[in-house]
Amino acid sequence: MRTVAVVGASLAGLSAARSLRKQGYDGRLVVIGDELHRPYDRPPLSKEFLAGTIGEAELVLETDDEDLRAEWLLGVRATGLDRTNRAVRLDDGREVRADGIVVATGAAACTLPGSEGLAGVHVLRTVDDARSLRDGLAGGGRLVVIGGGFVGAEVASTAYALGLDVTVVEAAPTPLAGPLGETMGAIVSALHADHGVRLLCGVGVKGLSGERRVDAVLLEDGRSVPADIVVIGVGARPCVEWLEGSGIELDNGVKCGADGRTSLAGVVAVGDCANWYDPRAGVHRRVEHWTGARERPDAAVATLLAGGAVEPGVPRPPYFWSDQYGVKIQFAGHAAGADSVTIEEGTADERNVLAVYRRAGQPVAALGMNQPRLFTRWRKQLARTTS
Numbered sequence: 001m002r003t004v005a006v007v008g009a010s011l012a013g014l015s016a017a018r019s020l021r022k023q024g025y026d027g028r029l030v031v032i033g034d035e036l037h038r039p040y041d042r043p044p045l046s047k048e049f050l051a052g053t054i055g056e057a058e059l060v061l062e063t064d065d066e067d068l069r070a071e072w073l074l075g076v077r078a079t080g081l082d083r084t085n086r087a088v089r090l091d092d093g094r095e096v097r098a099d100g101i102v103v104a105t106g107a108a109a110c111t112l113p114g115s116e117g118l119a120g121v122h123v124l125r126t127v128d129d130a131r132s133l134r135d136g137l138a139g140g141g142r143l144v145v146i147g148g149g150f151v152g153a154e155v156a157s158t159a160y161a162l163g164l165d166v167t168v169v170e171a172a173p174t175p176l177a178g179p180l181g182e183t184m185g186a187i188v189s190a191l192h193a194d195h196g197v198r199l200l201c202g203v204g205v206k207g208l209s210g211e212r213r214v215d216a217v218l219l220e221d222g223r224s225v226p227a228d229i230v231v232i233g234v235g236a237r238p239c240v241e242w243l244e245g246s247g248i249e250l251d252n253g254v255k256c257g258a259d260g261r262t263s264l265a266g267v268v269a270v271g272d273c274a275n276w277y278d279p280r281a282g283v284h285r286r287v288e289h290w291t292g293a294r295e296r297p298d299a300a301v302a303t304l305l306a307g308g309a310v311e312p313g314v315p316r317p318p319y320f321w322s323d324q325y326g327v328k329i330q331f332a333g334h335a336a337g338a339d340s341v342t343i344e345e346g347t348a349d350e351r352n353v354l355a356v357y358r359r360a361g362q363p364v365a366a367l368g369m370n371q372p373r374l375f376t377r378w379r380k381q382l383a384r385t386t387s
Helices: 011-022 127-137 150-161 177-194 290-305 372-385
Strands: 003-007 028-033 070-074 078-082 087-090 095-097 100-103 107-109 142-146 165-170 198-201 205-209 216-219 224-226 229-232 236-238 267-269 274-278 283-286 319-324 327-333 340-345 354-359 362-369
Touching (some): 003 011, 011 290, 150 165, 150 177, 177 362
Parallel strands (some): 003 028, 003 100
Antiparallel strands (some): 087 095, 205 216, 274 283, 319 327, 327 362, 340 354
8 A cells, every 4th residue: 555544633543643653654654624623632631621620731642752754634624435446535635545544533412402602612622622512611600510421420520529519410311321321320420419519310411501601491391491501412423425426335333343344445444433343242333442542453454454454353332431520430341231240349338340242141231339450350351251
């Protein structure tokens, strides 16, 4: 291959570029990113960066002496892929022709209808989002977080520590039931109540009120929650619209094999936009976690450089972590499909549990709350037993 284009300049794209050089690719390397920023770390955006304890310099992912010999095209967005000419079309009119393409365009934060242009309403996906939200929180007041997922919970935790009055609104009866299951989702989300954060579950949001600036969140049951600041944390959608009509199969992102290969030869996908096949469960899964964006590009790049001739391996069980109210939460595997979950160590009341999820007696996932040593052992065991 003479030219490889990496479309996406966040962690997954940077990891792919690094892997290309590590695996011996010495040709032209073009990295395309729609943000003006060089690659940066996203997990701290809802925690340390939002709290003001670290700055943008600490988010940088590249080392001072790192040289990938890449051409960086930043502040431009991919708008299409010409499969005939193998060219990535950009919104500034340019085209980048490439023999191999890594799709790493990530995901974008979902919003609510009617929230556009209303001051005081935020999403949190990029460093620019985080900077704007941090400025808003500095004024104090009443914060309403719409969505009780991990990002919403971390924002609530950070805002609570900054002294704001915080309310979390979650449409599901139990927050985090999707990734953690109902039992452990209830235990983890109880951290809100432990710290005096109001949690409203089982009710959807009808809309927002306010003329130029938000002043309340309107719930579907008729209640109104006063708000000076609103954070919408209702998930993210994969950024794959630019691939429509390219011949690449799309299904909840870019549909991939177990090694990132797509339906179009010479194109692989990684990161939040990639819907990889999970050979353990026999289904496709889109893994939106830091560890997946860091680890999976190695396999995808190996497939790309070998022209698809390598046999796909089994990806490690997905892993993610979250820091909320001083509690370290770690999770590995998949809770979906588990038929039991047991607390092996600690107690739910003290929020220091190590829980194991099993299916037909076999461990398929583990959750730790302030149990880093035991969790690490279970994570290693899961990697062995599910490979």
